[in-house]
Amino acid sequence: NAGVMQNPRHLVRRRGQEARLRCSPMKGHSHVYWYRQLPEEGLKFMVYLQKENIIDESGMPKERFSAEFPKEGPSILRIQQVVRGDSAAYFCASSPDRGQTQYFGPGTRLLVL
Amino acid sequence: GQQLNQSPQSMFIQEGEDVSMNCTSSSIFNTWLWYKQEPGEGPVLLIALYKAGELTSNGRLTAQFGITRKDSFLNISASIPSDVGIYFCAGGYTGANSKLTFGKGITLSVRP
Numbered sequence: 248n249a250g251v252m253q254n255p256r257h258l259v260r261r262r263g264q265e266a267r268l269r270c271s272p273m274k275g276h277s278h279v280y281w282y283r284q285l286p287e288e289g290l291k292f293m294v295y296l297q298k299e300n301i302i303d304e305s306g307m308p309k310e311r312f313s314a315e316f317p318k319e320g321p322s323i324l325r326i327q328q329v330v331r332g333d334s335a336a337y338f339c340a341s342s343p344d345r346g347q348t349q350y351f352g353p354g355t356r357l358l359v360l
Numbered sequence: 361g362q363q364l365n366q367s368p369q370s371m372f373i374q375e376g377e378d379v380s381m382n383c384t385s386s387s388i389f390n391t392w393l394w395y396k397q398e399p400g401e402g403p404v405l406l407i408a409l410y411k412a413g414e415l416t417s418n419g420r421l422t423a424q425f426g427i428t429r430k431d432s433f434l435n436i437s438a439s440i441p442s443d444v445g446i447y448f449c450a451g452g453y454t455g456a457n458s459k460l461t462f463g464k465g466i467t468l469s470v471r472p
Contacts, residue, residue, distance in 0.1 A: 251402075280459065289364075289448055289462035290403070302451065303459060338402050346454035353403040 249274065251341050252321075253309060259358045266326040266333070268355045272341030279322045280349055281314060284336040291313035296343075329359045364449055366463035374471050377439055381447055381466050384431045388441040389451030392425050393460070397446045406447075407434070410454070439470050 252271040260266050272279050277298050282290040295303040297318035307313055307314065312331075316322040336356050340349035365384045373379050380400035383392070391410050407418050409425035409432065416423055422435045432451075436443055446467050450460040 253402075278458070282460075282462075287464075290460070292459040292461070294382065295458055306459070332428045340460075342458070344363075346391075346452070346458045348408045349452075349458075349460060350405060351395070353400075353402045356400075 251276075251339055251350055253339050253352035253355050255355060256341050256353060257356050257358070259360065260329050261360050262330055263328050266329050266357055266359075268324040268326075268337050268339075268357070269321040270324070270339030270341075270352060271321040272339075273343075273350055276341035276343050278342045278345060278347075279316050280340045280342075281322075282338045282340065282351075283323050284338060284354075286335075290338060294326070303346075308333075326357075330355075332357045333357060364451055364463035366447075366449060366459055366466050368466065369464070370467045372469045372471065373439055375439060375441060378434055378435065378437045379439060379468065380435045381449075382431065382433045383449030383451075383463050384433065385451055385461075386430070387451070388429040389461075390429065390454055391452040392423070393450045393452065394421075394423050394432070394434045395448045395450060397448060397465070398444075403448060436468075441470050441472055444468060444470050459470075 261283045261319040290335040294314045313325045338354045340351045394406045397403045407423040419441040420437045445447045445463040448465045449463045
């Protein structure tokens with residue numbers, strides 16, 4: 248019974264490049280959440296998706312960031328034209344239904360040079 | 361925005377001691393969760409609480425959902441070296457707004 252999978256675990260990008268972070272939820276879970284963690288900080292909510300729908304994107308920066316969760320395949324968090332301030336750990340969580348316990352993946356650590 | 365307060369930032373205890381961590385909020389939540397994070401890993405769920413006043417145990421861990429719904433505590437009894445890590449509290453809702461709000465975490469060190 249695999250947990251939440253994220254890849255890559257580490258990603259290095261130069262300023263101006265694009266970063267794509269992937270998340271496969273736990274089996275049977277159709278709700279996905281993305282969070283960002285800066286060093287020595289707690290996790291900050293970014294976006295909540297259900298299959299093919301964005302439910303809440305109140306934590307997403309207005310520009311350069313987008314997320315999707317297609318009918319088939321993993322959820323993708325996309326960051327265009329990355330800047331140094333985007334360097335952080337990005338975590339995905341999944342739950343079987345709205346408002347239920349969220350289980351986290353191991354995270355993707357993004358470093359922008 | 362909503363904030364959860366966890367303090368102190370770090371705690372140092374001797375192996376075998378008990379330790380208690382508090383989490384307070386200016387807002388009401390209807391779920392409280394406690395997670396532990398180790399270096400390079402994601403948060404691992406320790407205990408989930410869904411009802412005000414609820415007291416739940418998981419092995420040596422005990423957590424309570426405050427009556428006011430604005431606080432929670434986590435207690436670890438008879439600490440061992442593998443308890444080392446960062447402990448986060450998180451508040452959430454069971455309704456349409458499902459996002460979790462996290463505290464900044466408490467780093468626990470256990471001296472053998």
